[in-house]
Amino acid sequence: MLEDTSFAIHPGMEHESKAIVYRDVGNLIAEDLTDNYQFTCENGNIVIQFYTDSIVRITMNQHNEPKLKHSKTVMVDKKDINVDVSNKENQIILTTKQLQLIIQKFPFRVDIFDNHGNEILAETDRGMAFRENGEIIAFKKMHETDHFYGFGEKTGHLDKRGEKMEMWNSDVYAPHNPETDPLYESIPYFMTLRNGKAHGVFFDNTYRSKFDMKSNPDYYTFSAEGGQLDYYVMAGPEPKDVLEQYTYLTGRIPLPSKWSLGYHQSRYSYETEAEVRELAQNFIDKEIPIDVIHLDIHYMNGYRVFTFDKEHFPNPEQLIKDLREMGIRIVPIVDPGVKKDSEYAIYQEGVNQDLFCKYIEGQTYFGEVWPGISAFPDFTDEKARNWWGKKHAFYTNMGIEGIWNDMNEPSVFNETKTMDVEVMHRNDGEPTTHRELHNVYGLLMGKATYEGMKKQLNGKRPFLLTRAGFAGVQRYATVWTGDNRSFWEHLQMSLPMVMNLGISGVAFTGPDVGGFAHDTNAELLTRWTQVGAFTPFFRNHCAIGFRYQEPWQFGEKYESIMKKYIQMRYEWMPQLYSLFYEASERGLPVMRPLFMEFPEDEKTYNLNDQFMLGDNVILAPILQPSVTDRAVYLPKGNWVELVTGKVYEGENTHLIHAELEDLPIFVKQGSAIIKGEWISNKEKTPKHVSMDIYAGYSGENYQFTYYDDDGETFDYENGSYLKLDIEVISNKDKLVVNVINKKGDFKPRYQEIDINVIGLSDGQEVVVNGQNHTSISI
Numbered sequence: 001m002l003e004d005t006s007f008a009i010h011p012g013m014e015h016e017s018k019a020i021v022y023r024d025v026g027n028l029i030a031e032d033l034t035d036n037y038q039f040t041c042e043n044g045n046i047v048i049q050f051y052t053d054s055i056v057r058i059t060m061n062q063h064n065e066p067k068l069k070h071s072k073t074v075m076v077d078k079k080d081i082n083v084d085v086s087n088k089e090n091q092i093i094l095t096t097k098q099l100q101l102i103i104q105k106f107p108f109r110v111d112i113f114d115n116h117g118n119e120i121l122a123e124t125d126r127g128m129a130f131r132e133n134g135e136i137i138a139f140k141k142m143h144e145t146d147h148f149y150g151f152g153e154k155t156g157h158l159d160k161r162g163e164k165m166e167m168w169n170s171d172v173y174a175p176h177n178p179e180t181d182p183l184y185e186s187i188p189y190f191m192t193l194r195n196g197k198a199h200g201v202f203f204d205n206t207y208r209s210k211f212d213m214k215s216n217p218d219y220y221t222f223s224a225e226g227g228q229l230d231y232y233v234m235a236g237p238e239p240k241d242v243l244e245q246y247t248y249l250t251g252r253i254p255l256p257s258k259w260s261l262g263y264h265q266s267r268y269s270y271e272t273e274a275e276v277r278e279l280a281q282n283f284i285d286k287e288i289p290i291d292v293i294h295l296d297i298h299y300m301n302g303y304r305v306f307t308f309d310k311e312h313f314p315n316p317e318q319l320i321k322d323l324r325e326m327g328i329r330i331v332p333i334v335d336p337g338v339k340k341d342s343e344y345a346i347y348q349e350g351v352n353q354d355l356f357c358k359y360i361e362g363q364t365y366f367g368e369v370w371p372g373i374s375a376f377p378d379f380t381d382e383k384a385r386n387w388w389g390k391k392h393a394f395y396t397n398m399g400i401e402g403i404w405n406d407m408n409e410p411s412v413f414n415e416t417k418t419m420d421v422e423v424m425h426r427n428d429g430e431p432t433t434h435r436e437l438h439n440v441y442g443l444l445m446g447k448a449t450y451e452g453m454k455k456q457l458n459g460k461r462p463f464l465l466t467r468a469g470f471a472g473v474q475r476y477a478t479v480w481t482g483d484n485r486s487f488w489e490h491l492q493m494s495l496p497m498v499m500n501l502g503i504s505g506v507a508f509t510g511p512d513v514g515g516f517a518h519d520t521n522a523e524l525l526t527r528w529t530q531v532g533a534f535t536p537f538f539r540n541h542c543a544i545g546f547r548y549q550e551p552w553q554f555g556e557k558y559e560s561i562m563k564k565y566i567q568m569r570y571e572w573m574p575q576l577y578s579l580f581y582e583a584s585e586r587g588l589p590v591m592r593p594l595f596m597e598f599p600e601d602e603k604t605y606n607l608n609d610q611f612m613l614g615d616n617v618i619l620a621p622i623l624q625p626s627v628t629d630r631a632v633y634l635p636k637g638n639w640v641e642l643v644t645g646k647v648y649e650g651e652n653t654h655l656i657h658a659e660l661e662d663l664p665i666f667v668k669q670g671s672a673i674i675k676g677e678w679i680s681n682k683e684k685t686p687k688h689v690s691m692d693i694y695a696g697y698s699g700e701n702y703q704f705t706y707y708d709d710d711g712e713t714f715d716y717e718n719g720s721y722l723k724l725d726i727e728v729i730s731n732k733d734k735l736v737v738n739v740i741n742k743k744g745d746f747k748p749r750y751q752e753i754d755i756n757v758i759g760l761s762d763g764q765e766v767v768v769n770g771q772n773h774t775s776i777s778i
């Protein structure tokens, strides 16, 4: 294509015009401050609503009254909270406990401050505006100290200051470069960190949208191709507060099953039942932990969803049953495209019950994907969602508890890569075009699948993996970051990518370990597996035609290292599971950038090659070939390196040595982690659980919550869980461990949590719940 040559920068090519004219809302004409705060301006109507004391929603519609009930994402309604209103000649001031909105009347501008008078979000001389072609835009002041995070699934670095990003769900097989944008997920939300304090903005618009933190040093913009300007501002002030506020609006991850947190092995494709059995047996024989094998598109009959190829998979029920006995589950891929085949039951039902996407004139939209010409269920319609959900009985009746949704941008093999934007979706009775709903197609497929699976699994937790999604995707699905490559650069890039997804509410996420396309190699796979053992989602996946990359493919030396790290994943499971519990309760990411815990520390603001697991563990993996030393920045506190037991002082950069078998992990002094044990693939529930305390000596007070339950049902909703709030106080002469709160009636297999102190000094005595115990009894 000519666009791939220097022709792309031909002086005659059209570039963004400087002469674009935006019309802003203009002066205030009338206001109604009784219920919602409603404002009529010269060129638009604005409504301001408070969702909590710290969340405000601003909606501007240039044509009509703002539509207030159209969101595909926001799960809650505005609240009746106390708002102090003062209406002056030139200004209206709305004040809650956390926020102050100063509304200038002429022209209409809304500036938002926190309860200390610090500016959160201020408009520029342009305010809320639009163009004749329907584009809407918000201009916001940018401060020199602003750093931007979130934006869902983006390549490049952690801090997005200086970037311009687009939201349009896209299937990108190649390349995944730092500038490749957009990718599969659209999450039009970001968090700004300014002088150690954070706030968030969620732009609830499903059209193609843009965030421009690049073009102007003094302001940034967010804009969309259509719809209305509808955005929520979250006051923070801590990064964690912003996440809680954002996920209060868009929902939190459901507590995942423990098996879905284990190791997943995948390949495009394991093509026969015999191959899958052999693969499973290899894991058992080699005692490499595994929970899931994924079946990619070859399991189907001619890529028809809800079928098995009877030649290659003659008895899927038996396969699934036998694997279950080995401790392994099957997760099959399900794409949205339904093959156009008048003899295929799913296609027949879709046509007969009128469930496929259509043009306004009534003809079905057809596009080409793996099965050839296909129709696409209209997931914007409840009828189609219910139908699709119910169809999953095909899988659940066979004992399947997890589904992998792919190609759901939706991807179509044509020039635009997707469905015709003129397709008219039913949209639950309010028909609108694919142009408006493209970005939520994958989200709604996820909703249909997750809810259907949940109904059929009789109290067991479904697992859903998805490629495409929109804000709120976390409610239904785990996200993997699509078709990366077996490049060191892609291992490097996966860290900020997963961290930014975490900041975008998607706590359960990870890349294809080892790299999807291209041939991996022994060292890269080993280093990537070390990282994967600590990323929220841990799946090794590889594309057709490239080198097999199961952990044993490169010989014993590498196999034993990978095995050690996959086992470590299981040893750390109690810790991980407690963090996932926190994610499901508060929306906080499991894998976090350091700034989340140390927002005052500028050195953490764009730290791309380290991450935290929870609030007290730092991982600094080796991300380069042939390298065994790296610089590690440690923030405030003293940090104990796991392998050597050496203590490093914080607010310093250290040179750390790590041979191929080593992954540098640091635990904060004075804190603790809870670990289980790896027994075998058949027996994954630990008999022994221990609490490793990294002794402090100077009054450190660490509090955390340990959570456990059966790991696979919803019984926890009825009290069958164990929740311990634990504090560890480190003094010179004493290490005090107290269970300050115990809740739930779940009885785990272990009866106590053994206490194991690392770095106990001679003069230190350990006191557990007021006694000289060496364990916490449950």
Ligand code: GLC
Pocket: 267, 268, 296, 297, 333, 406, 407, 467, 482, 483, 541, 543
């Ligand atoms: C897409 C997916 C990939 C999958 C392949 C075949 O490229 O991103 O993970 O293996 O399709 O289904």
